[in-house]
Amino acid sequence: MTAAQRWILHADLDAFYASVEQRDHPELRGRPVVVGGQSGRGVVAAASYEARAFGIRSAMPGFRARELCPHAVFLPPNMAHYAAVSAEVHSIFERFTPEIEPLALDEAFLDVTGSLRLFADPLALASALKRAVLEATELRISVGVGPNKLVAKIACTLGKPDGLRIVPPEAVREFLAPLPVRRLPGVGPVLGERLHELGIHTCGELARAEPSVLARVAGNRASGLVALARGEDERPVVPNRIPKSYGEENTFEHDVIDRDRVTAALTAHAEAVARRLRRDDYRGSTITLKAKLARARGTRIARGPGGGREPFYPLVSRSRTLSTPTNDGQRIRDVAVALWDEAALGEPVRLLGVSVSKLEKGSGRQLELFPSARDRLGSTLDAITERFGRGAIGRAVDAPRKITPGRTHKRGDG
Numbered sequence: 125m126t127a128a129q130r131w132i133l134h135a136d137l138d139a140f141y142a143s144v145e146q147r148d149h150p151e152l153r154g155r156p157v158v159v160g161g162q163s164g165r166g167v168v169a170a171a172s173y174e175a176r177a178f179g180i181r182s183a184m185p186g187f188r189a190r191e192l193c194p195h196a197v198f199l200p201p202n203m204a205h206y207a208a209v210s211a212e213v214h215s216i217f218e219r220f221t222p223e224i225e226p227l228a229l230d231e232a233f234l235d236v237t238g239s240l241r242l243f244a245d246p247l248a249l250a251s252a253l254k255r256a257v258l259e260a261t262e263l264r265i266s267v268g269v270g271p272n273k274l275v276a277k278i279a280c281t282l283g284k285p286d287g288l289r290i291v292p293p294e295a296v297r298e299f300l301a302p303l304p305v306r307r308l309p310g311v312g313p314v315l316g317e318r319l320h321e322l323g324i325h326t327c328g329e330l331a332r333a334e335p336s337v338l339a340r341v342a343g344n345r346a347s348g349l350v351a352l353a354r355g356e357d358e359r360p361v362v363p364n365r366i367p368k369s370y371g372e373e374n375t376f377e378h379d380v381i382d383r384d385r386v387t388a389a390l391t392a393h394a395e396a397v398a399r400r401l402r403r404d405d406y407r408g409s410t411i412t413l414k415a416k417l418a419r420a421r422g423t424r425i426a427r428g429p430g431g432g433r434e435p436f437y438p439l440v441s442r443s444r445t446l447s448t449p450t451n452d453g454q455r456i457r458d459v460a461v462a463l464w465d466e467a468a469l470g471e472p473v474r475l476l477g478v479s480v481s482k483l484e485k486g487s488g489r490q491l492e493l494f495p496s497a498r499d500r501l502g503s504t505l506d507a508i509t510e511r512f513g514r515g516a517i518g519r520a521v522d523a524p525r526k527i528t529p530g531r532t533h534k535r536g537d538g
């Protein structure tokens with residue numbers, strides 16, 4: 125028996141945060157709009173296509189974006205709003221299939237195999253989905269469809285903006301062959317460089333590579349890489365996975381070593397992470413402190429397109445696993461501060477982050493019969509924050525004033 129042909133769709137809203145701002149503020153339409161990157165060291169969260177024409181890209185430092193386009197409109201991110209719009213888009217996806225795996229606020233995989241009988245073909249389904257999103261939200265979404273996640277995602281990316289690209293199974297090898305190896309998931313700048321040294325530049329070349337030669341640079345990942353280059357990818361679409369971790373981090377305007385400022389930042393992050401855990405009904409056992417040292421140690425190959433080298437700031441991380449999972453900001457904060465003290469770095473840092481992992485559903489293993497006073501305090505804080513915004517309340521210490529929000533919500537390799 126042969127396995128039924130799968131059809132996987134990858135959907136990705138174009139320049140999502142910037143497009144939402146342009147939709148909501150007509151005076152911004154047609155202008156270069158950058159969300160994020162206000163402070164010198166903050167990074168760009170999203171750039172409108174008008175801003176991209178100046179070379180601005182997401183994850184680029186704010187100062188660089190300003191150099192490229194000083195007259196761009198720089199806006200602070202309004203994550204709560206983008207999350208609400210994202211939920212609206214998700215509910216449109218649900219009209220097409222229940223098999224939805226969200227990857228980010230603006231991105232998801234959909235397994236549409238079971239829905240195809242309602243449409244003439246994959247193209248008709250994908251067009252209907254694009255149209256439905258545009259009609260309901262005035263936002264453009266790019267769509268890629270293929271026999272698996274790998275192909276769907278690459279097809280979506282290549283079609284942007286407002287793309288619609290279908291790659292049937294018989295066209296996969298031909299579709300991938302001319303693409304640079306860096307298009308494949310897991311091929312970062314370092315591995316890409318090593319493959320180039322072997323004379324392997326394209327997916328087609330990688331697909332034909334001698335496994336023993338490849339193993340020299342890719343080790344035990346060699347055979348997996350060849351499979352990807354051939355367009356083989358069996359990963360299923362996994363709806364509503366438990367996220368791997370919740371995290372918050374910030375890059376400081378000026379390097380920080382002062383313990384009070386460190387503590388203030390860790391407190392703000394711990395509270396924000398705890399709030400999101402409570403909102404989604406999770407608790408986590410492992411608390412991780414992340415710090416990026418302010419003094420660069422040499423350079424490394426730059427990430428993203430364009431190449432070149434960039435300063436390398438070592439990342440230090442320290443974790444502790446609690447005996448019972450928590451979603452309490454105070455508890456997370458105390459552990460993060462203890463980890464900071466124990467790390468005794470003795471030198472300034474440019475970035476601090478707190479994350480909580482080893483998550484479980486909050487109600488799944490309720491150890492107490494009644495919610496503790498702390499839990500109730502947590503919900504009260506959430507209610508106030510919901511009403512008056514994030515700056516309205518803080519426990520002992522106020523959030524640092526110059527803070528560039530950066531949140532992580534890891535769902536695994538997706």
Ligand SMILES: [Mg+2]
Binds near residue numbers: 137139140231
């Ligand atoms: Mg997007």
